[in-house]
Amino acid sequence: MLNFLYTIIIYPLYQLVEVFYSFCDAILSNSGLAVLGVSIGISFLCLPMYIIAEKWQEIEREIQVKLKPGVDRIKKAFKGDEQYMILTTYYRQNHYHPMMALRSSISLLIQIPFFIAAYKYLSTLPALNGKAFLFIKDMGSPDALFHIGSFPVNVLPIAMTLINVTSGIIYSKGHPLKEKLQIYIMAAFFLVFLYDSPSGLVVYWTMNNVFSLAKNIFYKIKKPLRALYFLLCAVYIGAVWFLLFKHTGFLYRRLAVIGVLTVIPLTPLIIKAVKYLLDKPFAHFVDNDRQRDALFFLSAITLSVLCGWVIPSYVISSSPMEFSFVDNYASPFYFLRNSLFQSIGFCIFWPCCLYYLFNKRIKTVITILLSLVTMCAMFNAFVFGGNYGAISTILTFENAGMLQPTFVYSALSILTCIIVIISLFFIIKLNKTKLCNSIFTIILIALFSISVINSVPISKGYKALKEIKQTNSALAPSTISPVFHFSKDKQNVILFMLDRGLTGLIPYIFEEKPFLYEQFDGFTRYENTVSYGGMTLIGAPPLYGGYEYTPDNINKRDKESLVDKHNESLKVLPVLFSQNGFTSTVTDMSWADYKWVADLRIYKDFPEIRCCPTERVYCDEWLKKNPDVKGFQRPSELLIRNFIWLSFFKIMPPVTREFIYEDGHWWKPKTGKQHIHDFLNYYSGLDLLPELSDDTGDKPTFSIIVNETPHEPVNTGYPDYNLTTTDETPGVFEGDNAYQTNAAAFIKIGEFLQHLKDIGVYDNTRIIIVSDHGGNSNLGKIAEKKYPHYFNPLLLVKDFNEHGTLKVDDTFMTNADAAIFTFDGIIENAVNPFTGKVLKDQVKKDLVYVARDASWSPENHTKTKFIVKKWNSIHDNIFESDNWKEVKEEEVFADER
Structure with missing residues (x-):
């Protein structure tokens, strides 16, 4: 059960941290800067959730202030069960439930899974071992900047705590003592918990606290969003200059990154366009909770089944024996289940967390985006799946040169995605969302059918290999003779x-x-x-x-x-x-x-x-006799990770696939x-x-x-x-x-x-x-x-x-x-x-x-x-x-x- 929850909740974030690190390390060629890049990237990714969490916390504070006089009077006048009954009635009359007090902890709840993912990844990252950064001699060990006698003093955790406390003081000004104590207790906890951790992990969390401090300062100035926009535009200009004139990587990849970053200066125009769509052609959809929720869940489930089961099952069913008896995993269905759990995390769990944090307008935007991604994914996977030759047992292509599509092939796939986007917009504008839901339902049934069909040869191949192994075990001697x-x-x-x-x-x-x-x-x-x-x-x-x-x-x-x-x-x-x-x-x-x-x-x-x-x-006997094998990585570790990446590869437009494949590393650091x-x-x-x-x-x-x-x-x-x-x-x-x-x-x-x-x-x-x-x-x-x-x-x-x-x-x-x-x-x-x-x-x-x-x-x-x-x-x-x-x-x- 714990493994199931970890795979769904934490592992997608673990892979996100891994990708951020790989990307930053490829761009910056410095492990320390890559860790800083991971922290900044994750912080900006979580910023919308922090903003909405702050709004919920503010609402909770206002409600608590409003209810406090009545609560105090009830507690003063009544005791025991009578007090409980009166308080319950009072809360109900004010449309409040004590469980809503958890809203004050939303910010902390958001941080916990991201911290667990970062901790698990950065605390054991081989790439940090022996790497120096600024005054840190080894990013893979505690900094131990100086000693008092024989006791090593780690400066980074102390600096991290001071920044955390400073941020808390600014943030909690005027807030109740209860919230202030919560912040200071958490700061003390992280000081003790991270004191002997590798410096790379402490740098990550310290940068998170710096970001939190900057965020809290922004909250105190007038028009913080405008200030943030101009700051990000300045960062965008610096990044473009660096990528064009300083970085020496492939030009088309640098241009692709610049293209993605161009979203930053265009943000005001994008927001205006979205507001117009929500206020005019999509207004009826915004107010239709039932159809919107149905489309959201159908899209999420369809994308999850496609990425987590259908695409991996196609690969395994082509040669089931290759994916059977891999390390300690006998059945290939283990890898299918694992990829499905990961897909549920990527496509259902975390989208749902976002969906239910926001109001109905943002929910509408999330639903439309998820529907578009799902429809385009279907066309890319089945119409523009591509033929990339033989694929290895760790899901790498034998001839990576085949990944570069022709111009016509790329143009057709992009044109198809554009047609899908326009079609979905018209369906929603014409208030035909039920038609869209029906289409997704049919697609989902078809995907389930494909999954069952693909499972048959997988099961047969596994059973056949099981019998062969039993026969070969009988033929082969139990010892080396x-x-x-x-x-x-x-x-x-x-x-x-x-x-x-x-x-x-x-x-x-x-x-x-x-x-x-x-x-x-x-x-x-x-x-x-x-x-x-x-x-x-x-x-x-x-x-x-x-x-x-x-x-x-x-x-x-x-x-x-x-x-x-x-x-x-x-x-x-x-x-x-x-x-x-x-x-x-x-x-x-x-x-x-x-x-x-x-x-x-x-x-x-x-x-x-x-x-x-x-x-x-x-x-196994050979490994016992030769324990000094260098550079060994178990194939099961790679399969557990790479199946979901192969699915992402297949659902993306062909022109982006070489970038996703990343020379067979699937955005995993070269260890x-x-x-x-x-x-x-x-x-x-x-x-x-x-x-x-x-x-x-x-x-x-x-x-x-x-x-x-x-x-x-x-x-x-x-x-x-x-x-x-x-x-x-x-x-x-x-x-x-x-x-x-x-x-x-x-x-x-x-x-x-x-x-x-x-x-x-x-x-x-x-x-x-x-x-x-x-x-x-x-x-x-x-x-x-x-x-x-x-x-x-x-x-x-x-x-x-x-x-x-x-x-x-x-x-x-x-x-x-x-x-x-x-x-x-x-x-x-x-x-x-x-x-x-x-x-x-x-x-x-x-x-x-x-x-x-x-x-x-x-x-x-x-x-x-x-x-x-x-x-x-x-x-x-x-x-x-x-x-x-x-x-x-x-x-x-x-x-x-």
């Missing part, structure tokens, strides 16, 4: 699939780490290798099953389901080797049964094949931490491979080891790339996480190869290291050849008894050749056990058809065929752009070479 039992005197074949391994980075990684040349003794690197797709779904099947499972050949078998053909490709080699006397072992086979986490139950009909998952199995949990799920298994392998096999062995370490680019830390630092690689690969994760992977694979040598099974082992596709890195900026990014996979091969320094072969290859390498020279006339076709007979490389543009998700294809928007043919040399040619689908399937 060998699962690969290689033979010392018989042949071993290892197919190592390194998801998104980049072959082009090998020369640079090996040059930086020369010891890798010795560890990769006898390997040949086929650099001129192409993948059939830029994603696992299409690039992996040929790697596992050979040329019968290229995307064009899979689509030609249009009577069978895609998932069956995919599973078949994963079974070809293990079954083939098992039939030929080998012990077959597989790990986390890519997209097995089209599940995000490999469903190894596809091998249930082949009990001779050993299934031994190594991903998502050893992470230096990164999300590495998914990376650790894979890296831990890779790091532990030597401990998972021994030489006790009594038969020839075939093993498929799948590892996705390079698939999750993170900063693994120069120079050792083992997560003990967060330093960047110097030179051209600075800031290139793809380089760092590939370096980390190759170092660990090198250790595994050295282990095979140490236990005496290296020479009698054939090893093929291959990836399903490539990926982005700084390599594209420095390579002399045209770098085909996602379509240049890794292909490294070491044959039996092969030795020598790493060789480079520029023969035109595809990653389907990895499957052929496994049995070549071992199994004569190897036949696909499922189709009966000779595997080597299917090899055709004179012209290769690549699925250049296709979705990564099975749900975005038909049941039997891949949907490919763009096909390319490629031959001979993948680094020559002339060898890539866009072809029509008819040409692909007409070719029966």
